[in-house]
Amino acid sequence: MHQLCLPMGLGENDMDKLDQIIGRRRKVPRDSYLYRMDDVFTNLYAVRVGHFKTCQINAGGEQQITGFQMAGELLGMDAISTDHHHCDAIALEDSEVCEIPFARLEELFGTMPTLLRHFHRMMSQEITREQSAMLLLGNMRAEQRLAAFLVNLASRYVARGYSSTNFQLRMSREDIGSYLGLTIESISRLLSKFKKQGLLGVSNREIELLDITALKAMAAGTEACS
Amino acid sequence: MHQLCLPMGLGENDMDKLDQIIGRRRKVPRDSYLYRMDDVFTNLYAVRVGHFKTCQINAGGEQQITGFQMAGELLGMDAISTDHHHCDAIALEDSEVCEIPFARLEELFGTMPTLLRHFHRMMSQEITREQSAMLLLGNMRAEQRLAAFLVNLASRYVARGYSSTNFQLRMSREDIGSYLGLTIESISRLLSKFKKQGLLGVSNREIELLDITALKAMAAGTEACS
């Protein structure tokens, strides 16, 4: 976990200091909120175990999921600008996070430039992640979006030492649809279609990617559409 | 400009130090690149004069505009994570920026916590800005997107002391379409429709918002669609 999350390349000494401030762990049961939109911001959260989704609600009352977070990823960076959270964070399964009191983290920045640099990289990464999501939502067709989503999940599981081909979706079809800007029916149809084409196996939320190359090509738009 | 951009609430002394590192100004003629995707990252850029667009190109060769930047806004924060730019930045008109050598900025962070805090707010703001764009692209219908876009531009011009109702679009219809995930034809039709409905006046790139309330309601989805 330390590899994916904050520290990365800190000395022993600095590591200790960091460990001192990220004391408290917090369990978050399935479907419960880690934080809600407009809550006052005091902590960042590092996911230790489980999965989360973050979602916004617009004035019209519609929900959009802005991301899914898994172990080793950081939650709450969007709240720094206003000291209030801009979205809800909800556990997709029983999960656990580390609280990182932001004020104390800021104190460390003054003396630990390596930590600071790493923190900047993480915020920047969040920006590029969202730019990719914009590309997906603005430019891609339904088929491409779902392919890109699955390939992205696979790569994140690989980075965590899990199988790149077999994994369980932690989120509902509805969540996927919301994230990809599609309806639940479209997601369902596309999964069925991919299955029929032999690109993957699906059984409930169990996924087996059978032809990652084809899925990647589809995501990239490098493929003649069927 | 200092109000919108980096400093904000720094002491005289700190301000001087900051001014020392953001020495160089750079003129960027219309349609030319401030930086290109994959360029090595060395500087952030603060827009002094003019307007920019940032755009990504996906594997299929299609372009998506991820944002429009105006005076006082910061460019390049997405490059911190990999030391390479993730998008192209192109001037929409003859423009001018301040180069901010990031390595030197980082040196200042150690001794200027106020500057650091402000920098974090700006990165965080970039994250929330992009989350709003995701909401727009994922959830809104064409009409809502364009209304939201125009209202957003208006509010940014107000913040800069310009008219909230009369302004010039610096970008082409095609650019707007790319940003909103729509075609140029859709943008054109929608502008004509809004004009016919008396919501705004358009003449080439000159815009006059005649009923901001209605446009805001439309953007929020609070309006019965016509």
Add this chain to the structure above:
DNA sequence: CGCCGACTTGACATTAATCAAATGTAGTGG
């Protein structure tokens, strides 16, 4: 067993894209 929620599938409607053409605008050179 029977209910409930999540998911699938089909028929149809709607939105926005595509294709095509016309119109307008800015810039250039005579």
Add this chain to the structure above:
DNA sequence: CCACTACATTTGATTAATGTCAAGTCGGCG
């Protein structure tokens, strides 16, 4: 000043993609 070109925009007709509505089906759980 005007004709001419290149490009941006508008408008219309049609199509394709995805949403909506409506039944079903599946799986888990009391």
